[in-house]
Amino acid sequence: MAMNEHDMLNDTELAALFEAAQESAPLPSQKLWDQVHQDALAALPPPRGVANVAPAQPGILAGIIAAIGGWPSLAGLVTATIAGVWIGFANPDALNDSTIAGLLPGFSATQGYDLDDFAPGFTGLSAILEEG
Amino acid sequence: MALDLNSDISDEALLVAYGNGDREAAFVLTTRFTPRVLGYATRILGGDRAEAEDVTQEALLRLWKIAPDWRQGEAKVTTWLYRVVSNLCTDRLRKRRNVDIDAIEEPADTRPAVTQRLIAEDRARALIGAMRDLPDRQKQAVTLRHIEGLTNPEIAAIMEISTEAVESLTARGKRALAKTLAHRRKELGYGDE
Numbered sequence: 001m002a003m004n005e006h007d008m009l010n011d012t013e014l015a016a017l018f019e020a021a022q023e024s025a026p027l028p029s030q031k032l033w034d035q036v037h038q039d040a041l042a043a044l045p046p047p048r049g050v051a052n053v054a055p056a057q058p059g060i061l062a063g064i065i066a067a068i069g070g071w072p073s074l075a076g077l078v079t080a081t082i083a084g085v086w087i088g089f090a091n092p093d094a095l096n097d098s099t100i101a102g103l104l105p106g107f108s109a110t111q112g113y114d115l116d117d118f119a120p121g122f123t124g125l126s127a128i129l130e131e132g
Numbered sequence: 133m134a135l136d137l138n139s140d141i142s143d144e145a146l147l148v149a150y151g152n153g154d155r156e157a158a159f160v161l162t163t164r165f166t167p168r169v170l171g172y173a174t175r176i177l178g179g180d181r182a183e184a185e186d187v188t189q190e191a192l193l194r195l196w197k198i199a200p201d202w203r204q205g206e207a208k209v210t211t212w213l214y215r216v217v218s219n220l221c222t223d224r225l226r227k228r229r230n231v232d233i234d235a236i237e238e239p240a241d242t243r244p245a246v247t248q249r250l251i252a253e254d255r256a257r258a259l260i261g262a263m264r265d266l267p268d269r270q271k272q273a274v275t276l277r278h279i280e281g282l283t284n285p286e287i288a289a290i291m292e293i294s295t296e297a298v299e300s301l302t303a304r305g306k307r308a309l310a311k312t313l314a315h316r317r318k319e320l321g322y323g324d325e
Contacts (some may be wrong), residue, residue, distance in 0.1 A: 007314050008307075008310040009196065009309070009310040009313050009316050009317065009322070010310070011300065011306075013310075013317075013320075013322055014306055014309060014310055014313075015278075016255065016260040016261070017255045017256070017258070017313070017320070018278040018279055020251075020252040020253070020255035020256040020258065020259065021175065021259050021279050022279055022281075023170040023252055023256070024172055024252065024253055024256035024257075025167065025182070026170055026174045026181060027170075028167055028170050028185070028188070029185065030168045030308075032185045032189065033162075033166065033190060034168065035189050036162050036166050036188070036189055036192050037158075037159070037162050039156040039160050039189065039192065039193050039196060040150075040159075040161065040192070040196055041155065041158060043193070043196035043197060043199075043257075044150065044153060044155060044158055044305075045151060045152070045153045045199070045200050046153050047152065047153035047154075048152045048153060067227040080254075098135050101187055105305070
């Protein structure tokens with residue numbers, strides 16, 4: 001005799017069976033855990049290192065700095081610039097004629113000093129320039 | 133990468149991390165996938181636990197091997213894994229049919245079902261037993277839909293068929309199960325109607 005719809009399990013009854021199957025999920029044995037973990041570590045690729053990156057091309061500023069002797073020279077240049085600006089603004093008393101007289105032989109405080117004191121031969125050059 | 137088992141990191145990201153040599157990712161992935169793969173394989177193989185463990189190990193081994201080539205966004209790891217497990221189970225079921233279809237005994241349990249837990253165990257056992265008689269494709273579709281809880285589009289992706297074909301397979305599978313199990317209604321705790 002053929003089975004009719006009434007004889008079959010209905011959707012609710014089937015759903016209860018599926019739910020029971022979900023709840024009775026098998027748990028892995030310790031042996032399986034060990035094997036799977038061992039496989040995973042055995043197949044683990046070596047850690048990828050940082051990719052080789054081409055060194056960056058030096059810029060214009062870096063070229064200029066290198067030309068004057070690198071960063072230490074740049075530091076000296078900056079220091080000298082700051083000192084010059086400061087001396088110009090402060091006009092310190094210590095830098096008067098008498099201290100310069102000690103620095104420049106033949107300098108007289110009464111007559112002052114000329115460019116020739118700092119650059120010997122400059123007078124001759126001035127004469128040439130004056131004569132045209 | 134600091135990882136723990138409850139991490140929200142996706143399966144795909146973990147697999148890429150594994151492919152980059154991350155040991156923690158290996159630990160989290162095995163913990164996530166081993167029970168899931170074992171459960172699915174056990175049901176498809178009609179409760180054969182030993183064979184299901186072999187399939188689980190083989191499927192995960194294949195996953196580790198493809199990890200270095202995995203690209204995020206191309207596919208879901210679970211889709212790939214369910215497909216591999218389905219294929220491995222199908223191969224084993226074919227070989228088994230050539231030997232003896234009834235070689236696998238249903239686990240015997242003669243204890244009276246006096247508690248809800250035992251009723252649930254009986255129901256699960258009866259269902260898995262009845263599913264052995266389903267065609268492989270129906271069994272896969274029904275298991276993925278109603279036990280694994282996947283959506284029809286997900287199942288369609290795993291089985292590489294249309295969602296309409298999935299609906300058809302699950303409907304026919306459920307109908308066959310409803311018929312097969314009808315005579316065990318009382319045994320399953322549904323009373324004698």
